[in-house]
Amino acid sequence: MSVSSKKGSSGPERVVVKRALISLxxxxxxxxxxxxxxxxxxxxxxxxxxxxxxxxxxxxxxxVSEVTGFPEIMDGRVKTLHPAVHGGILAIRDDAEHQAAMQEHGIGPIDLVAINLYPFEETAAKSSDALEIIENIDIGGPAMIRAAAKNAAFVAVVTDPADYGRVAEAVAAGGVDKALRRELAAKAFARTGAYDAAISTWFAEQSETEFPERMVFAATRASELRYGENPHQKAALYSTDKSKPGAANARLVNGKPLSYNNLSDADAAFQLAADLDPERPAIAIIKHANPCGVAVADTLAEAHAKALICDPVSAYGGVVAANRKLDEAAAKAITALFTEVVIAPDADEEALQILKAKANLRVLLTGSAMPATGMMVKSIAGGLLVQEIDAAQVKMADLKVVTKREPTEQELADLIFAFRICKHVKSNAIVYAKDGAAVGIGAGQMSRVDSARIAAWKAQEATRAAGLEDALTRGSVVASDAFFPFADGLLAAAEAGATAVIQPGGSLRDQEVIDAADEAGLAMVFTGLRHFRH
Known part of the structure; x- marks a missing residue:
């Protein structure tokens, strides 16, 4: 097959719309x-x-059947796939051969194509009926959209109802100009690309192919952001799945537009809060993508008070997430300290009044709270890393006691709680917890023993800030996101006052670490599950 390298021109400055095809x-x-x-x-x-x-x-x-001379058949599956339609869209108006072909076959030009597609994405999201989903795969629509977008030099293509107004104004003013036609064409190809991505993803899921040979992604721009992590970086927010609760799809009910860092921290906070015990009110406070306070209690206000003790200095200007509807007491507790963002499933009227009294406080409502699932994507130079979201949750039955002393019932509860938090702390991660609250967090260190020491030091600072005599880590438990490669990290935790340890296990020196725990009188459990977070 040969394709001409040059045909026609870039088209007129304005296309006068004499004939339009609308199929919606x-x-x-x-x-x-x-x-x-x-x-x-x-x-x-x-x-x-x-x-x-x-x-x-x-x-x-x-x-259209009057134009094609052929009726719609096969339940409408075949109606626009005809030369009288596609010839009218694709013809290069100032090409003599194209003009001759149109005249010979009685094909009239089509100057504007307005199409939106069968609702495949919506059907796939709500239905489990494969036949219904397949029937909502549009064939003729994408073909016409692509044809019109390819021939944007002479045709205006409209795929979004939001563009009807400005296109109609342009038509009434004498024609659709070249810049608008090109913009609409780009939007059209993006729409068919996203549509095909959704279809290919669905078929891959049906064949249980987690990582197909070609992986395609589709996202819709939700908003342009003032800038990225830093002022010299441009940024935007894109939504990939509107059904999932979280920062990307939350309603902003108060405060200024969200920044890149606001959204990143809000996502981290909400994922952590949603990952905790759903039966208990939970609060997570995040600063620079790491938790600086986490707690569960009988009420959100109590949980916030417990979470704040862990690191009140870092909590200033942070992001607060809750795993349930905010009430008046919770709102009062949160607004008592300067907070950038609050994210929760909902808020009652009294809570909203209190939150909205802080004009600069950004308030996000997600509708519900549930642990994140699905795939996560990270870009690297020249490629993408794709993996399942770490949705694993260790339960009591998964724990293996490896020391002479078994943990108490309270220690077990705190061990599970601390290990859940560890999953959301940058590696190497160490978390001290006591009575359903984090009391010391060490994040992102190159050495695990340094993380243990930093967490203990942070706990000492928090102890002083709270005016307490006894260290917060005294009688606490400690969680490590990966195994202790040496006994030094565990001994640092013992020196801080921890009485029980939870870690994945699996080191060549496990026995050395177990012996050290026994000698220090610690209880230790292995999970067999690692929670690295890079």
């Missing part, structure tokens, strides 16, 4: 748009339900 699954705004085109002198071609909807309001509409 979502008919929002369709009647008003079609009326505007008719008023501007355009002939309307249409199909199926769209044609009926336009005719019902008295608009002059020609069925």
């Amino acid at each position: 699954s979502d008919k929002t705004g369709a009647v008003e748009f079609a009326k505007a085109l008719v008023t501007a002198g355009a002939e309307i071609l249409s199909t199926g339900g769209t044609a009926r909807a336009l005719k019902e309001v008295g608009l002059p509409v020609k069925d």
Whole structure:
């Protein structure tokens, strides 16, 4: 097959719309748009339900079957896949051969194509019926969209109802200009690309292929951000799955627009809060993507007070997440300290009034709270790293006691709690916890023993800030996201006052670490599960 390297021109500055094809699954705004085109002198071609909807309001509409000379068949599967349609869209208007072919075959030019596609994404999200989902794969629509976008030099393509107004204004003012046609074409190809991505992902899931040979992603821009992590970096937020609760899809009900760092921290905070015991009110306080306070209690206000003790200095200007609806007491507790962002499933009216009294406090409501699942993607130079989200949760039955002393019931509860937090702390991670609250957190160190020491030091600072005599880590438990490679990290925890340890195990020196724990009188359990977070 040969393709000409050059055909025609870049088209006129403005395309006068004399003939438009409208075929819409979502008919929002369709009647008003079609009326505007008719008023501007355009002939309307249409199909199926769209044609009926336009005719019902008295608009002059020609069925595509009249143009093709062929009826819609196979339940509408075949209706627009015809040279009379695609020739009218794809013809290069200032190419003599194309003009001759159009004249010979009686093909009229189509200057504007308005299409939106069968609702595949919505159907796949709510239905488990494979036949229904497959039937909502559009074939003719993407073909026409791509044809019109390819020929944007001479054709305007509209795929988003949000663009009807400005396109109608352009048509009425004398034609759709070149810049707008190119913008609409880019948007059209992005739409068909996202559509195909959703379809290929669904088929991969049906074949249980987690990592197909070609992995495609689709995302919709939710907002442009002022800048990225730093002012010299541009940034935007894209939504990939509107059904999942979290920072990306939350409603901003108070405060200024969110920044890149706000969203990153809000996501980290909410994932941690949602990962804790759903039966107990939980608060997570995040600063620079790491928790600086986490607690569960009988109420959110009590949980916030317990969480704040861990590191009140870092909590200033942080992000607070809750795993349930905020009430008045929780809102009062949170707003007593300067906070950048609050994220929760919901908030009652009294809580909202208190939160909204802080004009700069950003408040995000997610609708629900549940642990994150699915895939996560990280970009590296020239590629993407794709993995499952770490949704694993260690339970009591998973624990293996490896020391002479078994942990007490309270120690066991705190060990599970601390290990859940560890999953959300940058590696190497060490977390001290006591009575359902983190009391010392060491994050992101190159050496695990340094993380243990930093966590103990942070706990000493918090002890002084709280005016307590006894160290917060005295009688605590300690969690490590990966095994202790040497006994020094465990001994640092023992020196800080920890009485029980939870870690994955699996080191060549496990026995040395177990012996050290026994000698120090510690109880220790292995999980067999590592929680690195890079």
